[in-house]
Amino acid sequence: MTMVTEKDINEQIAWAKINTDVLKSMENPRPAYWVTLAVCIAMVACAVLAEYIQYTVGMGTADLNNPHMWDMYIAAFVFWIGMSHSGTLLSAILHLIHADWRKPIYRFAEAMTTFSLLTAGIFPMIHLGRVWNLYWVLPYVSDRGIWPNFRSPLVWDAFAITTYLTASMLFLFVGMIPDLAICRDNTTGWRKKLYGILALGWVGSDRQWRHFRKIYLLMACFLIPLAVSVHSIVSADFAMSIMPGWHITSFPPYFVAGALYSGCAAIITLFILLRYFFRFEDYMTLPIMEKTAKLTFAIAMVWTYLNLIEFASVWYGHDVYNKELLIAKATGAYAWIFWTMLFCGSVLPFALAFRKLRRHMPTMFVVSLFLNLGMFFERWMIVAPTLSMSHEPHQWDIMYGSIIEWAIVFGSFGWFGMLFLIFVKVFPSVSMYEVKEMVFHRKLSAGEEDLARMTDHAKPVTQTTGGGGA
Amino acid sequence: MMGLFGDFEEAHDAIADIRRNEVPGLTVDDVTMTSPIEHPEVEEVLGERPVHIQKFTLFGAIFGVVFGFIFLAAAQASFLVQPQGGKPVIALPSNIVLVYEMLIFFAVWLTFFSFIFLSGLLKKRSSLYSEKVSLDQVAIIVEIDESIGESVKELFEKHKVLEIREEAIR
Numbered sequence A: 001m002t003m004v005t006e007k008d009i010n011e012q013i014a015w016a017k018i019n020t021d022v023l024k025s026m027e028n029p030r031p032a033y034w035v036t037l038a039v040c041i042a043m044v045a046c047a048v049l050a051e052y053i054q055y056t057v058g059m060g061t062a063d064l065n066n067p068h069m070w071d072m073y074i075a076a077f078v079f080w081i082g083m084s085h086s087g088t089l090l091s092a093i094l095h096l097i098h099a100d101w102r103k104p105i106y107r108f109a110e111a112m113t114t115f116s117l118l119t120a121g122i123f124p125m126i127h128l129g130r131v132w133n134l135y136w137v138l139p140y141v142s143d144r145g146i147w148p149n150f151r152s153p154l155v156w157d158a159f160a161i162t163t164y165l166t167a168s169m170l171f172l173f174v175g176m177i178p179d180l181a182i183c184r185d186n187t188t189g190w191r192k193k194l195y196g197i198l199a200l201g202w203v204g205s206d207r208q209w210r211h212f213r214k215i216y217l218l219m220a221c222f223l224i225p226l227a228v229s230v231h232s233i234v235s236a237d238f239a240m241s242i243m244p245g246w247h248i249t250s251f252p253p254y255f256v257a258g259a260l261y262s263g264c265a266a267i268i269t270l271f272i273l274l275r276y277f278f279r280f281e282d283y284m285t286l287p288i289m290e291k292t293a294k295l296t297f298a299i300a301m302v303w304t305y306l307n308l309i310e311f312a313s314v315w316y317g318h319d320v321y322n323k324e325l326l327i328a329k330a331t332g333a334y335a336w337i338f339w340t341m342l343f344c345g346s347v348l349p350f351a352l353a354f355r356k357l358r359r360h361m362p363t364m365f366v367v368s369l370f371l372n373l374g375m376f377f378e379r380w381m382i383v384a385p386t387l388s389m390s391h392e393p394h395q396w397d398i399m400y401g402s403i404i405e406w407a408i409v410f411g412s413f414g415w416f417g418m419l420f421l422i423f424v425k426v427f428p429s430v431s432m433y434e435v436k437e438m439v440f441h442r443k444l445s446a447g448e449e450d451l452a453r454m455t456d457h458a459k460p461v462t463q464t465t466g467g468g469g470a
Numbered sequence B: 001m002m003g004l005f006g007d008f009e010e011a012h013d014a015i016a017d018i019r020r021n022e023v024p025g026l027t028v029d030d031v032t033m034t035s036p037i038e039h040p041e042v043e044e045v046l047g048e049r050p051v052h053i054q055k056f057t058l059f060g061a062i063f064g065v066v067f068g069f070i071f072l073a074a075a076q077a078s079f080l081v082q083p084q085g086g087k088p089v090i091a092l093p094s095n096i097v098l099v100y101e102m103l104i105f106f107a108v109w110l111t112f113f114s115f116i117f118l119s120g121l122l123k124k125r126s127s128l129y130s131e132k133v134s135l136d137q138v139a140i141i142v143e144i145d146e147s148i149g150e151s152v153k154e155l156f157e158k159h160k161v162l163e164i165r166e167e168a169i170r
Helices: A016-023 A031-057 A072-096 A107-129 A131-137 A151-186 A188-197 A206-239 A251-277 A285-319 A321-329 A336-354 A361-388 A403-426 A432-458 A462-470 B008-019 B040-046 B055-078 B094-119 B144-157
Strands: B002-005 B029-033 B140-144 B161-165
Touching: A016 A151, A016 A432, A031 A251, A031 A403, A072 A107, A072 A151, A072 A206, A072 A251, A072 A361, A072 A403, A107 A251, A107 A403, A107 A432, A131 A151, A131 A251, A151 A403, A151 A432, A151 B094, A206 A251, A206 B029, A206 B040, A206 B094, A251 A361, A285 A321, A285 A336, A285 A361, A285 B002, A321 A336, A321 A361, A321 A462, A321 B008, A336 A361, A336 B144, A361 A403, A403 B161, B002 B008, B008 B040, B008 B144, B029 B040, B055 B094, B144 B161
Parallel strands: none
Antiparallel strands: B002 B140, B002 B161, B029 B140
């Protein structure tokens, strides 16, 4: 029986159609796009109002007090940093291993990285309270001769996130240059002017392509260790302390796996939304969705394993504070969050193991949202229980966050969504030149396979039998 | 002179003919190919042309390490008012983390700027640029003496050129 493999993309698709479809998406999305954008803006408005109250009344409105000096804002910060990982990291890894199915989806994944980082960057500012003193975190010497403490993981964060943000923005921009030239050549008015400037005079000469190939490779090579280091450093914010539940050796890989996981889940969510908004059924195809879902499943299993390792090391380590905290997580006031996290993070991904479900977009959309809910709870379970049940029982206090905190966190999703939706309306969310490359090379290899098959058929029967039999 | 071709194979074969010296006075060094996608295969006929971006990347990485460490160490060494609690003034383990980030930071920026300059971006586009190249056609641009213009046109036509444009350089 011959098994027919479904193709990632239709190789017969005309290059002119690729240009037309992608350029049309920037002009003419479905009405659902505008509704979603309006919802996002409304969410941002909620957050702005909440921040205004917090700014004028004080940090008490956010319930930030001893022992909860870190809270929802830091959980949200870790969540958004994590979300940023899959875009650039997966794009870079898949580029290095020549997995060409990434080509129709990597652009929006990289944009997701940039906007997640921009969202994450807001939370330390909000968390500081006195936002006007934000520049204190910069590595400069003040008039009293005081430098930031370079031994603090919080300063490492500032360095790492700045590096990651600039590198991922450059990676996104460089990858877009040939497409910006296409846009420049096929648009009019303000768009033509904008793309004309951003395309930097790209003409597609062999010299430009040669250098382009090299820079893309070099940047991909830098971004992989950089992305790993960024989330390892974020984990150091916790792991470098001696607090129960935080001082854990496996935190860096646990954070990196969690980051990849939530990023992959977000890619699935955005994949489905863009496919619908911009009628990208020819590019964001079911086989590509299947591959993304399988990757997410694999990462979910790594995350589950790292969770189990953490529980086991705490359990058998017999450190009384850590063990009490673990038991309290599973049975105490936060138990419902703990078990929801484990259900969403470790059980629900098994839905991705079923082909029928992987190919059903509404199901995948809901699953991806729940996976990210689980990942948000994971960050909440890292931050809150440790502060709630630390070494001193007289300080114990349960914390669910104030309405101001929830409004700002809720608004951050609107902020991310708004930036992302504006980006995909102004810039091509599918890489036109890479899809053309994908189609070109697949057509070539299909032609070669056909030729080989025809040659095999043309061979004398004795020769074929002899070769195969021997 | 620019010749526009419907597919890469024809353009590739035309450059191969130029390489075989079918037009006296014209060599592959005078040839530029512009295409909608990357065609590394063209190097078979154009010959390998050097790319030096990686040297700038290496320089950026080394600069990041050296500058990063000197910056941090100088800052720490001038900040003696802070009680160190028996720890070293210049702390190597934590500096390694920051130096690592600076290595990547400067390497990436140097790579980017070298790409812009070495690949000839930010230059005014010549009138021989065709917007069809950003769609699906491949162009061969040659810098030639007027005297061999006809021979080049013949060569292009032999390979089913779709359009020929010329520009005079003084």
